[in-house]
Amino acid sequence: MSQTVLELNGISQAYGSQLVVDNLFLRLEKGRIGCLLGASGCGKTTVLRTISGFESVLTGDIRLNGRIVSSPSLTLPPAKRGIGMVFQDYALFPHLRIFDNVAFGLRGLSRAEKIVRVHELLELVGLKQEQHKYPHEISGGQQQRVALARALAPRPDLLLLDEPFSNLDVTLRERLSLEVRDILKAYGATALFVTHNQQEAFAVADEIGVMSAGRMLQWAGAHELYHQPADTFVARFVGEGVLLPGVVRARGEVETGLGVLKGDFKEDFGGGAAVSVLVRPEDLVHDDDWPVKAEVVRRNFRGASILYTLRLSSGDLVQAQVPSHCNHVIGERIGIRSDVRHLVVFPRT
Numbered sequence: 001m002s003q004t005v006l007e008l009n010g011i012s013q014a015y016g017s018q019l020v021v022d023n024l025f026l027r028l029e030k031g032r033i034g035c036l037l038g039a040s041g042c043g044k045t046t047v048l049r050t051i052s053g054f055e056s057v058l059t060g061d062i063r064l065n066g067r068i069v070s071s072p073s074l075t076l077p078p079a080k081r082g083i084g085m086v087f088q089d090y091a092l093f094p095h096l097r098i099f100d101n102v103a104f105g106l107r108g109l110s111r112a113e114k115i116v117r118v119h120e121l122l123e124l125v126g127l128k129q130e131q132h133k134y135p136h137e138i139s140g141g142q143q144q145r146v147a148l149a150r151a152l153a154p155r156p157d158l159l160l161l162d163e164p165f166s167n168l169d170v171t172l173r174e175r176l177s178l179e180v181r182d183i184l185k186a187y188g189a190t191a192l193f194v195t196h197n198q199q200e201a202f203a204v205a206d207e208i209g210v211m212s213a214g215r216m217l218q219w220a221g222a223h224e225l226y227h228q229p230a231d232t233f234v235a236r237f238v239g240e241g242v243l244l245p246g247v248v249r250a251r252g253e254v255e256t257g258l259g260v261l262k263g264d265f266k267e268d269f270g271g272g273a274a275v276s277v278l279v280r281p282e283d284l285v286h287d288d289d290w291p292v293k294a295e296v297v298r299r300n301f302r303g304a305s306i307l308y309t310l311r312l313s314s315g316d317l318v319q320a321q322v323p324s325h326c327n328h329v330i331g332e333r334i335g336i337r338s339d340v341r342h343l344v345v346f347p348r349t
C-alpha cells in the first residue's frame with residue numbers, strides 16, 4: 001500500500017502584506033518525485049522553505065509521514081524534520097574533500113560505518129574515484145552529484161531540491177537531470193524539486209504541480225498536464241501550441257479556422273458556444289494534398305523538426321511541428337491537416 005510522505009493541506013504564506021503562497025494542497029507518496037513548476041516569483045522557493053521549516057505557515061498544515069510539522073501554532077525546526085536539501089549553488093564545503101563533504105551530516109556512526117555509507121553514496125552517484133579531491137577540482141555537474149550524495153547520506157525521509165540544475169550549461173543540465181532521476185529512483189528517495197524549466201520537470205518528475213501567483217493550478221503527471229491541462233494558463237504554460245477560437249456546432253464538434261474538429265470533450269457546451277480549442281504543434285500534419293492551406297509567418301529550425309507558425313485563411317495563427325526535410329520559406333502557403341486526437345476545449349473569454 002502506498003504511504004504518504006508529504007502532505008500540504010491548504011497552506012498559505014505571506015511576506016508582509018504580500019500573499020505568496022495561497023491555500024496550497026499537495027500530496028507526495030513514498031518513492032515518488034514531485035516538482036513545482038512555475039515562472040520566477042510564483043512562490044516555489046517559499047513553498048520549499050516552508051516545508052523545510054525555514055518559514056512558518058499562516059494557514060493549513062504540513063505533515064511528514066502523518067506527523068504535523070507546521071501549522072499556524074507550530075514550526076518544527078528544520079533539523080528535526082528529517083529532510084535533506086540540495087541547493088542550486090551546490091553549497092559544498094570548499095575546504096573539505098569530497099569524502100568529508102558527504103560524511104558531514106552523518107552523526108552517531110563509527111568511523112568504519114561512515115566509510116561504508118559514504119562509499120555506498122559515492123558509488124550511487126558515480127564519484128567514488130573522486131573522493132579525495134576538493135570541490136574546485138571537479139566539474140559543476142559532479143559537484144551537484146556530490147551535493148545529492150551528501151543530502152541522501154543521513155537517509156532523509158524527504159529530499160528537497162531548489163533549482164538543482166540551473167547553474168549548469170544546457171547539455172549538461174539535460175544529462176544530469178536524467179542521471180539525478182535514475183539516482184533518486186535507485187535509492188527509492190521521495191523528493192520534491194522546484195524549477196521554472198518544463199523540460200527538466202518532464203525529465204525528472206513523476207508528478208508536476210504548475211504554480212502561478214502562489215496557487216497550485218494543477219498537480220498531475222507530465223502526460224496529463226500536456227494533454228489535459230486544467231485551464232488555459234496551464235495549457236499555455238506547459239508545452240507549445242495555440243488556443244484556437246472556435247464555435248461549438250454540436251456535441252463533440254467545433255468549427256474552427258482548421259475546419260470542423262471532432263472528438264469528445266468533457267464540458268457540455270451548448271451549440272453556438274464560443275470556445276478555445278487547444279491545438280498542439282504535433283496535432284497538425286503537413287500535407288500538400290490537403291485543401292486547407294496556411295501561410296508560413298515564422299519558422300524555428302530545431303534540427304530534427306521545424307516549428308512553423310502559420311496563418312490560416314481565417315486569420316488565426318497555429319503552430320505545426322514538421323520534419324525538417326520539409327523546408328519552407330516565410331510567405332509560402334502549405335497544406336495542413338489536423339490530426340487532433342482528443343479535443344481540449346475551454347470557454348472563450
Ligand SMILES: Nc1ncnc2c1ncn2[C@@H]1O[C@H](COP(=O)(O)OP(=O)(O)OP(=O)(O)O)[C@@H](O)[C@H]1O
Nearest residue numbers: 015016020038039040041042043044045046047196
Ligand atoms: N524574504 C523575502 N521577503 C520579502 N519578499 C520575498 C522574500 N522572498 C521572496 N519574496 C517574494 O515572494 C514572492 C515569491 O518568491 P519565491 O522566491 O518563492 O518565488 P520563486 O517562484 O521561487 O521564484 P524564483 O524562481 O525566481 O526563485 C516573490 O514576489 C518574491 O519577490
